Amino acid sequence: MALILAMAVGAAGCGGGDGPNDRAAGLTPDELVRQSITATEAINAFRINADVTLTADVAAGTLPKLVADAFAGPVKVVGEGPVNGDDLSFDFDATVQGLPPLQANVTKVGGELFAGVLGTDYRVALPRPAVAAIVPARLPSMLLTWIATPRIVGREDVDDRTAVHVNATIDSQRVLDDLAPLLASVAGV
Numbered sequence: 001m002a003l004i005l006a007m008a009v010g011a012a013g014c015g016g017g018d019g020p021n022d023r024a025a026g027l028t029p030d031e032l033v034r035q036s037i038t039a040t041e042a043i044n045a046f047r048i049n050a051d052v053t054l055t056a057d058v059a060a061g062t063l064p065k066l067v068a069d070a071f072a073g074p075v076k077v078v079g080e081g082p083v084n085g086d087d088l089s090f091d092f093d094a095t096v097q098g099l100p101p102l103q104a105n106v107t108k109v110g111g112e113l114f115a116g117v118l119g120t121d122y123r124v125a126l127p128r129p130a131v132a133a134i135v136p137a138r139l140p141s142m143l144l145t146w147i148a149t150p151r152i153v154g155r156e157d158v159d160d161r162t163a164v165h166v167n168a169t170i171d172s173q174r175v176l177d178d179l180a181p182l183l184a185s186v187a188g189v
Contacts, residue, residue: 024164029150032164040140048090048139049080073097086111088136108134133181146174 024032056071063071079092089107096102105116113124113131124131148171156163 024155024162029152029166029168032152032166033144033147033150033168037141037144040144041138043140044137045082045084046137046140047080047082048088048136050077050090050092052077070096070098081105083136083139085137086135108136130181142178146170146178148174 027035054075054077055073056075058068058071060068062068074097076095077092079090081088081090087109089105089109091103091105094102094104102117105114105121107114107116107121108131111128111131113126113134114121115124116122147166147168150166150168152164153167154165156165
């Protein structure tokens with residue numbers, strides 16, 4: 001999350017160290033997040049890099065045992081790919097407890113969604129409105145809206161711009177509110 005915030009603050013024009021050109025100087029963590037959300041809403045094309053470790057508390061009986069067992073330990077996802085408005089190609093490696101590492105790809109192009117696993121691509125059979133609701137260019141601003149209790153933990157100059165490092169927790173209710181419509185469109189979820 002800190003990397004996304006640093007990118008967004010950079011996109012907002014922060015730079016020049018702690019001098020008068022440092023547009024982040026004097027801003028509270030909440031103000032930085034709000035300005036970063038606004039700045040990322042204006043970005044349409046970018047490259048996304050992810051290094052995420054997820055842990056989940058799965059309530060007994062809510063998922064098939066095989067799936068619940070896979071989420072008993074951390075799930076690690078590392079990947080990257082280009083985003084251009086509605087289109088995305090994201091190559092990633094996923095490590096799930098008890099399974100060998102998995103290389104995969106998710107692509108959205110031409111209003112359709114595809115998943116590539118083990119060298120084979122599959123069209124994901126979601127209703128058209130659900131696919132249309134996936135707008136990859138909105139991903140950075142959406143992720144930033146999940147931030148709760150941001151805290152500035154450091155600053156550094158990167159390419160003559162000031163990067164502000166922020167640690168934060170994630171508001172799980174906001175995450176569920178954003179993901180629920182997509183999950184509801186998948187049969188059986």
